Amino acid sequence: MTDGFLVVDKAGGMTSHDVVAVGRKALGTRKVGHAGTLDPMATGILVLGFGSGTRLLQYITDGDKSYVATIVLGTSTITDDKEGEVISSAHAADVADSEIERVLQSMIGTIAQRPSSVSAVKVDGERAYDRVRAGEKFELEPRQVTITQLDIAAIRHLDSTTEVDIEVTCSAGTFIRAIARDLGEQLHVGGHLSALRRTRVAGFTQADAVSFEDLKNQKFTPLKLADVARTTFTPRELTLDEVNELSYGRPLTENGHTSISAAMSPDNRLIALLKDSDGQAKPIAVFAAAN
Numbered sequence: 001m002t003d004g005f006l007v008v009d010k011a012g013g014m015t016s017h018d019v020v021a022v023g024r025k026a027l028g029t030r031k032v033g034h035a036g037t038l039d040p041m042a043t044g045i046l047v048l049g050f051g052s053g054t055r056l057l058q059y060i061t062d063g064d065k066s067y068v069a070t071i072v073l074g075t076s077t078i079t080d081d082k083e084g085e086v087i088s089s090a091h092a093a094d095v096a097d098s099e100i101e102r103v104l105q106s107m108i109g110t111i112a113q114r115p116s117s118v119s120a121v122k123v124d125g126e127r128a129y130d131r132v133r134a135g136e137k138f139e140l141e142p143r144q145v146t147i148t149q150l151d152i153a154a155i156r157h158l159d160s161t162t163e164v165d166i167e168v169t170c171s172a173g174t175f176i177r178a179i180a181r182d183l184g185e186q187l188h189v190g191g192h193l194s195a196l197r198r199t200r201v202a203g204f205t206q207a208d209a210v211s212f213e214d215l216k217n218q219k220f221t222p223l224k225l226a227d228v229a230r231t232t233f234t235p236r237e238l239t240l241d242e243v244n245e246l247s248y249g250r251p252l253t254e255n256g257h258t259s260i261s262a263a264m265s266p267d268n269r270l271i272a273l274l275k276d277s278d279g280q281a282k283p284i285a286v287f288a289a290a291n
Contacts, residue, residue, distance in 0.1 A: 026215050045201045066198070
C-alpha cells in the first residue's frame with residue numbers, strides 16, 4: 001500500500017517526530033506525517049498519514065480530540081507538566097471537591113485559553129519553547145478553544161497535594177496542560193499535569209491503534225485512503241463521467257451542503273475533495289490524474 005494511514009499508540013518518553021521517523025522506515029517511504037503533536041510525556045493516539053494520505057492530515061488535525069489526564073494541585077512548573085522545573089508549591093490537600101468541580105465546570109464551552117509558554121506555538125517566527133529555553137519570559141496571547149466535555153473521574157487528597165483525574169473532549173488547539181495550570185491558579189495553589197493520554201483524534205480511536213513496538217517490527221495493516229476519506233468526509237458517489245471531469249480539475253454540480261465531500265469513484269478510489277462554491281462543487285484537492 002503506497003497511500004494510507006496508520007494509527008500508533010505512542011509511548012511516553014518519545015516525540016511525535018520520533019514516531020514519524022520509525023514510521024518512515026517501517027512504511028518504506030519518506031512521505032509520512034502526523035495529525036496533531038503529542039508532548040514527549042504523553043501517550044496515546046498519533047495518526048500517521050503516508051503517501052497521498054499526508055494531504056488529508058490537515059483535516060484530521062482540525063478534528064476534535066479526547067484525552068484522559070491527571071492534574072496535581074499544589075505545585076506549578078515552568079512547562080505546566082511534570083517534566084518542568086518547579087516554580088511554586090503550596091499545601092493543597094484540603095482543596096474542596098466542590099471548588100475543583102466549580103472551576104472545571106466553568107471551562108466547558110468556548111473559552112479564551114492561554115497556551116503554555118513552553119509549547120510549539122510560534123511567536124515572531126520562533127517556537128515558544130525555544131524562546132523560553134533561551135531565557136526569555138513571556139505569556140502567549142489567549143486563543144479561542146472549545147471544550148465540550150470535562151468530566152472528573154476521581155479526586156485523591158494526599159499528604160500535601162490533591163490529584164484530579166479528568167476526561168476531556170475538545171477542539172484542535174486546546175492545551176490540556178493549560179487546564180491543569182488554570183485550575184491551580186484559580187484555586188490559588190498551583191497545578192500541573194502529571195499524566196496525559198490521547199484516546200481519540202477525529203474518527204480514530206484506540207481500537208484502530210498499533211503499539212510502537214508493532215510499528216518498529218512492521219506488524220500492522222494500514223488503513224486505506226478511501227476508507228479514511230469516507231469516514232472523515234461526506235462521501236459523494238461519482239459516475240464515470242464525473243470521475244473524468246474531476247481528473248481534469250473541473251467542477252461538478254453542487255453537493256448541496258457546506259461540508260467537504262470525498263468524491264469516490266465506482267471502484268472505491270478517492271478522486272478529489274469537493275466543496276460547494278458559486279453554485280458548483282469545486283475540487284480543493286485532486287488525487288486522481290487524468291488518463
